[in-house]
Amino acid sequence: MVPIATLGGVRRGIDVVDDALLVLVAARARLAATAGRLKCQRGVPVRDAQREGAVHSRGQRLAARLGVPRETTRALMDLVIRDAHRAQRGWDDLGQGDVLAGTGIVPAMTTSAHVSFRPAARLLALVPPPSRLAPLLRRLPQRTRARLLERAMGRVLAVPMAGPDLDFMRDRRLGVEVTDLGLSWVVQRQGDVLRVTTDLAEATVRGTATDLLLLASRLEDADTLFFQRRLVLTGDVELGLTVRNLLERLPWESVPLGLRIGLNRGARLARAARAAHRGATADMTSDRG
Numbered sequence: 001m002v003p004i005a006t007l008g009g010v011r012r013g014i015d016v017v018d019d020a021l022l023v024l025v026a027a028r029a030r031l032a033a034t035a036g037r038l039k040c041q042r043g044v045p046v047r048d049a050q051r052e053g054a055v056h057s058r059g060q061r062l063a064a065r066l067g068v069p070r071e072t073t074r075a076l077m078d079l080v081i082r083d084a085h086r087a088q089r090g091w092d093d094l095g096q097g098d099v100l101a102g103t104g105i106v107p108a109m110t111t112s113a114h115v116s117f118r119p120a121a122r123l124l125a126l127v128p129p130p131s132r133l134a135p136l137l138r139r140l141p142q143r144t145r146a147r148l149l150e151r152a153m154g155r156v157l158a159v160p161m162a163g164p165d166l167d168f169m170r171d172r173r174l175g176v177e178v179t180d181l182g183l184s185w186v187v188q189r190q191g192d193v194l195r196v197t198t199d200l201a202e203a204t205v206r207g208t209a210t211d212l213l214l215l216a217s218r219l220e221d222a223d224t225l226f227f228q229r230r231l232v233l234t235g236d237v238e239l240g241l242t243v244r245n246l247l248e249r250l251p252w253e254s255v256p257l258g259l260r261i262g263l264n265r266g267a268r269l270a271r272a273a274r275a276a277h278r279g280a281t282a283d284m285t286s287d288r289g
C-alpha cells in the first residue's frame with residue numbers, strides 16, 4: 001500500500017503555515033501603525049468603525065468561498081483589528097490630530113513608528129522559499145501529487161476543455177517541471193480529463209514555482225515569461241508552440257472566481273517573497289563588500 005503522509009511531515013507543513021500566519025500578522029500591525037500615523041497627521045480619528053465593518057465583511061466573503069466557518073473568521077478579524085489598535089496606541093492617545101494639523105508639529109511617533117518598505121521586505125524574506133517546501137511536497141506519495149495536479153488543472157481548464165481549444169492535447173504528452181521544487185509530471189488528455197501519466201513527455205514546460213504561479217494567475221503573461229526565458233519549452237517544437245499559444249489566450253474569466261483570487265494572492269505573495277529574498281541576498285553581499 002502507498003504510505004499516506006506521515007504525522008511528522010504534516011506537522012512540518014503546519015509549522016510552515018503557522019510561521020506564514022505570524023509573518024502576516026506582524027506585517028498587518030505595521031501597516032496599521034502607518035495608517036494610524038497618516039490619520040493622526042490628517043486630523044481624523046484613528047478608530048474607524050465603518051472601515052472595521054468593511055474589513056469584517058470582506059473577510060466573511062472570502063471565508064465563505066474558502067469554506068472557513070463564519071465564527072472563526074469573525075474571531076480572527078476581531079483579533080487582528082484589536083492588534084491593530086494596539087499597534088496604533090500613541091496616535092490614538094494623542095487624539096489631537098486636528099489640533100496639530102497645519103501647525104508643522106509632527107508627533108514623535110512619526111519617526112519611531114514610521115514604516116518603511118524595508119521592514120516589510122525583511123518580514124517577507126522570512127516566508128520560506130519554494131525550495132524549502134520541496135522536501136515537504138516530495139514526501140507526499142507520487143499518486144497524491146498526481147491527483148492534486150489533476151484536480152488543479154481540471155478546475156483551471158474546465159471551460160477550455162469543454163470547447164475545441166484543447167483538442168490538440170488528445171493523446172499528446174506534455175511535461176510540467178517545477179525546477180525549484182524538483183517536481184515534474186507528464187500530463188495527457190484522456191477523453192475529457194487531463195491525467196498524469198508515467199510515460200515520457202513529448203514537450204516540457206519548465207520554470208520555478210513562482211513563475212509558474214505567476215503564469216497560472218495571469219499576473220505575468222506567457223509571452224513575457226517565455227521571452228525572458230523564465231519559462232522554457234523543450235522537446236517537440238510544434239506541440240510546445242501550440243501549448244504556448246494556448247496559454248497566451250486562455251479564457252482567464254472562465255476560471256472560478258474563488259480560485260482566481262486564491263491564485264492571485266498566492267502569486268503576489270510568492271513574487272514579493274522572492275523579491276525580498278533577492279533583496280536580502282543583495283544586502284548581505286553589499287554588507288560584506
Ligand SMILES: C=C(O[C@@H]1C=C(C(=O)O)C=C[C@H]1O)C(=O)O
Pocket residue numbers: 031032035036046047048049051052055080081082084085
Ligand atoms: C488600520 C486602520 O485603523 C483601524 C484599524 C482597522 C483594522 O485593523 O482593519 C480598521 C479601522 C481602524 O479602526 C484603518 O483605518 O485602516
